[in-house]
Amino acid sequence: MQYDDKSRVQKLKKRSVVKPTEARNRVELFRHLPQYEHGTQLPVLQSKFFQLDTLHPAVYKVGLQYLSGDICGGNARCIAMLQAFQEAIRDYSTPPAKTLSRDLTAKISSYVSFLIDCRPLSVSMGNAIRFLKSQIAKIPISLSESEAKATLHSDIERFINEKIILADRVIVKHAVTKIRDGDVLLTYGSSSAVEMILQHAHELGKQFRVVIVDSRPKHEGKLLLRRLVRKGLSCTYTHINAISYIMHEVTRVFLGASSVLSNGTVYSRVGTACVAMVAYGFHIPVLVCCEAYKFHERVQLDSICSNELGDPDSISKVPGREDINHLDGWDKSENLQLLNLIYDATPSDYVSLIITDYGMIPPTSVPVIVREYGRGQLWI
Amino acid sequence: MPDTQALVMTFLTSLKNATARQTAELLRSVISQQRVPYTNQAGALIDAVKAVGEQLIAANPVELAVGNIVRRVLHIIREEDLSLTTAAIGELNLSAVSDDENDDDRDGNTTLSAAAVAAAARSTLRPPSLQTLLEDTPVSAAVPQTSSSGGDSEGKTADKSSRSRKLKHDVIEAVNELIQDIVTCHEQIAEQAVEHIHQNEVILTLGSSRTVSEFLFAAKEKKRSFRVFVAEGAPRYQGHLLAKELVARGLQTTLITDSAVFAMISRVNMVIVGAHAVMANGGVIAPVGMNLVALAAQKHAVPFVVLAGSHKLCPLYPHNPEVLLNELRSPSELLDFGEFSDCMDFGSGSGSPLLHVVNPAFDYVPPKLVSLFITDAGGHNPSYMYRLIADYYSADDLVVQRRAIAGN
Numbered sequence: 097m098q099y100d101d102k103s104r105v106q107k108l109k110k111r112s113v114v115k116p117t118e119a120r121n122r123v124e125l126f127r128h129l130p131q132y133e134h135g136t137q138l139p140v141l142q143s144k145f146f147q148l149d150t151l152h153p154a155v156y157k158v159g160l161q162y163l164s165g166d167i168c169g170g171n172a173r174c175i176a177m178l179q180a181f182q183e184a185i186r187d188y189s190t191p192p193a194k195t196l197s198r199d200l201t202a203k204i205s206s207y208v209s210f211l212i213d214c215r216p217l218s219v220s221m222g223n224a225i226r227f228l229k230s231q232i233a234k235i236p237i238s239l240s241e242s243e244a245k246a247t248l249h250s251d252i253e254r255f256i257n258e259k260i261i262l263a264d265r266v267i268v269k270h271a272v273t274k275i276r277d278g279d280v281l282l283t284y285g286s287s288s289a290v291e292m293i294l295q296h297a298h299e300l301g302k303q304f305r306v307v308i309v310d311s312r313p314k315h316e317g318k319l320l321l322r323r324l325v326r327k328g329l330s331c332t333y334t335h336i337n338a339i340s341y342i343m344h345e346v347t348r349v350f351l352g353a354s355s356v357l358s359n360g361t362v363y364s365r366v367g368t369a370c371v372a373m374v375a376y377g378f379h380i381p382v383l384v385c386c387e388a389y390k391f392h393e394r395v396q397l398d399s400i401c402s403n404e405l406g407d408p409d410s411i412s413k414v415p416g417r418e419d420i421n422h423l424d425g426w427d428k429s430e431n432l433q434l435l436n437l438i439y440d441a442t443p444s445d446y447v448s449l450i451i452t453d454y455g456m457i458p459p460t461s462v463p464v465i466v467r468e469y470g471r472g473q474l475w476i
Numbered sequence: 477m478p479d480t481q482a483l484v485m486t487f488l489t490s491l492k493n494a495t496a497r498q499t500a501e502l503l504r505s506v507i508s509q510q511r512v513p514y515t516n517q518a519g520a521l522i523d524a525v526k527a528v529g530e531q532l533i534a535a536n537p538v539e540l541a542v543g544n545i546v547r548r549v550l551h552i553i554r555e556e557d558l559s560l561t562t563a564a565i566g567e568l569n570l571s572a573v574s575d576d577e578n579d580d581d582r583d584g585n586t587t588l589s590a591a592a593v594a595a596a597a598r599s600t601l602r603p604p605s606l607q608t609l610l611e612d613t614p615v616s617a618a619v620p621q622t623s624s625s626g627g628d629s630e631g632k633t634a635d636k637s638s639r640s641r642k643l644k645h646d647v648i649e650a651v652n653e654l655i656q657d658i659v660t661c662h663e664q665i666a667e668q669a670v671e672h673i674h675q676n677e678v679i680l681t682l683g684s685s686r687t688v689s690e691f692l693f694a695a696k697e698k699k700r701s702f703r704v705f706v707a708e709g710a711p712r713y714q715g716h717l718l719a720k721e722l723v724a725r726g727l728q729t730t731l732i733t734d735s736a737v738f739a740m741i742s743r744v745n746m747v748i749v750g751a752h753a754v755m756a757n758g759g760v761i762a763p764v765g766m767n768l769v770a771l772a773a774q775k776h777a778v779p780f781v782v783l784a785g786s787h788k789l790c791p792l793y794p795h796n797p798e799v800l801l802n803e804l805r806s807p808s809e810l811l812d813f814g815e816f817s818d819c820m821d822f823g824s825g826s827g828s829p830l831l832h833v834v835n836p837a838f839d840y841v842p843p844k845l846v847s848l849f850i851t852d853a854g855g856h857n858p859s860y861m862y863r864l865i866a867d868y869y870s871a872d873d874l875v876v877q878r879r880a881i882a883g884n
Contacts, residue, residue, distance in 0.1 A: 337765030367735025
C-alpha cells in the first residue's frame, strides 16, 4: 500500500475503525510509509471497546496489545494473532444465503485491516494469514459448519505447533552444535530463537560468555539480559556504538530475524546490519536463526523501500536521563524531523549461515526453500 | 617557582575540561615566570616546560591535546633558539669579515668565529649531527668556553643577556600565535566548506563537534542547500544538541538513532565528522560509534571526511588504541543501577559477578577508512599526516621526560 498516494489514503481512512492522525514532521524519504501519531490512539480505542460490533473482542484485544507494544517480536505477534483468530472462528456463524468460505475470508480480511491500522503486519503474520486464507478456500462445500470450524481450528493449531514451536526446537538442536566451550557469543537486541539457543546450551553444560548489544529506543536487550543473568549465564552488556571495541573478544555472532528475503537479505531489527558488518570486518561468523515460515519471496536491496516507522517521540526523550531535553517541542520547528526506523536490511554477504528448521543453509539457498517448500507443499 | 606550581595544581584539578588553549596559556605563564640563566637559556626553558608537561600528561594521558601542546611549545623553544643563534652567527661572520685591517685581530677574530660557530652549533640543541656526535663534547659545557676564549667578553655577555631576553620574548610571542591559531582553527576550517559542499547534498554526522557545526553553518551562509542526518551518539546523546543548533540556523535536519546509520547511509553523499585526536599514522581517535560509521561509509563508497584543528595532531603512533587510548565511563549511563541491582546478586562460583557493563568513550578509526582530513592548513590525505608532524614537533620531544642531569 503506497501511503504517498493521497486518493488511496483517503479511501482507507474512511473504512478504518482506528482513526489515526498523521504525524506532523514527516521524513521525505519515507513518504511511502505510514507515519502516524502514536500517543493519541490507545485511550480512544480502549474507550470504544464495547461499541464495536464488527470486530471480535479477541481481535480487538490483540490489536490494542500491538498498539501499546505489549506484544512484540515476530513469533509472539503471530501466535497471538492466530489464537485470536481461533476464537473468532469458534464464535463465527455463517449468515444465511452466504457460503462459509467467502464470508469467513471477508471477515478475516476486515480483522486484518484493523490489525494493520494498529501496527503494520510483520512478514510472519503475513505468511500466517496467507496460510489461513488458503485453508479456508480449501474447505469443501459439503462440510457442515461445525466440522469446517473444527478443521480450521486444528489447522491453526498444527501451524503454530509445527511451524513455530517445533521449528524452534529443531533450530536450537542445530545451533548448539555450533557453540564450543570457551566461546564468546554476541547477540543483538532480543530474539526468542537466540534466547532459547543460549539457555539450552547453558543447560547442556557448555562454558561460554554472552555479549548483549542493545540500542535505542527500545532497549530490548535489557529484558534479555535480565532473563539470562537469572539463568546463570555470564553476560556483558553494551550499546551498539561500542561494537568495534567489544568485537575483539567475540568468537561468534547469533542474530535473530523478522524475515529472510529471497535475495538472501536478512530483514531484522534496525541495527542488525551494523552488527553484521562489523563482525564481517573482524572475520567473525554471523549465524542467523530464523524459522522457515518467515521466509518470503519478496526481494529488497536497502532498508528504505520497505520498512516500518515507529513513534518519533521515543527518540526525543531519553528515559532516565532528564538532562537530555534539548528536543522538547521538536514538532514545532518545521526543519527538524525525527526518524525512528524499526527494521533494516542486512546484505547477504555479511551472513555466514542461516539456521532454520530445514537445516543449516547459506543465505543463497533461501529462494530454493521458498520455491520448493512454499505454497502448496509447505502447508501440509 | 611556587607561583607556577600553584597554577599547575589548579590546572590539574580542572583537567577534566582541559583544552588545548588552556594548556598553552598555562605554559606561557610558566615560561614568562621562569628565570633563565645567561647561558643555555633554551635548555633551562625546555627543562621547565618538560617538568610541568610531564605532570600534565600524567594526569590525563587520554587527553592527547595536552601532550600535543606541550610538545608544540618545546618545539617552539627549539626553533626560536635556532633562529636566534643563526642570526647571531650571521652577525659574528659579518663582524669578522669587516675587521680586516689588523691581521692579528682578524686572525683572532676568525679563529674566534670558527670556534664560536662550532660551539654555538652545539649549544642550539639541534638534533645531533654526525659531526657533533663524533666530537663527543657535552652540549652545555661548550657554551662557557666561547665566553672565555677571547676578547670582547663584555660585548659577548651583553649580547647574551640581550639574547636571553630576546629568546623568552620570541618564545612567548610564538606561544601567543599558537593560542591564536587554536582559537581561530574553526574559522579557518570553515572557510573550506564551500569547496566540499555543493547543492542538494545529504550529509551525515555523528554526535556533536563545534568544528562540524561551524563548517556546516559556513556552507549555509554561502547559500548551499543541503540536508543533514545527525546520529544521536549514545550514550552522551550530543547529537540532540547538534540537531537543535542546526535547526536554529535553518538547516533541514533529521535525527536518527545510531543503529539506523547503516540503513540510511545509502542515501547520504558525504560523512563529515570531528575528531578527538589524529595520530601519526593518520588514524583518528573519535567519539564512540565512529568506526561503525566509517565502515558503513566505506561499504557504500561514501567519502568520510574528518575535520581537525592542527593542535589535535599527535606525533604518537597508536599501539592498541582501543585499550590504551580509551576511557571507560560509568555503566550507569547504560543501565540504571536501581533497576539492575538484583542482577548483581547473581555470581559465578568464584564470586565474580555475572553482569559486566562496557561503556567505552572513544573509538579508533584506521587511516584506510578516512578519505580526507580538513585542517586549518588545508585538506590532506591520511598518508600525508606524518609529514605535518615534522612541521610542528621535534623528534626529541616524543617522550616528555625530564632527563636526569648529573650534578644539577
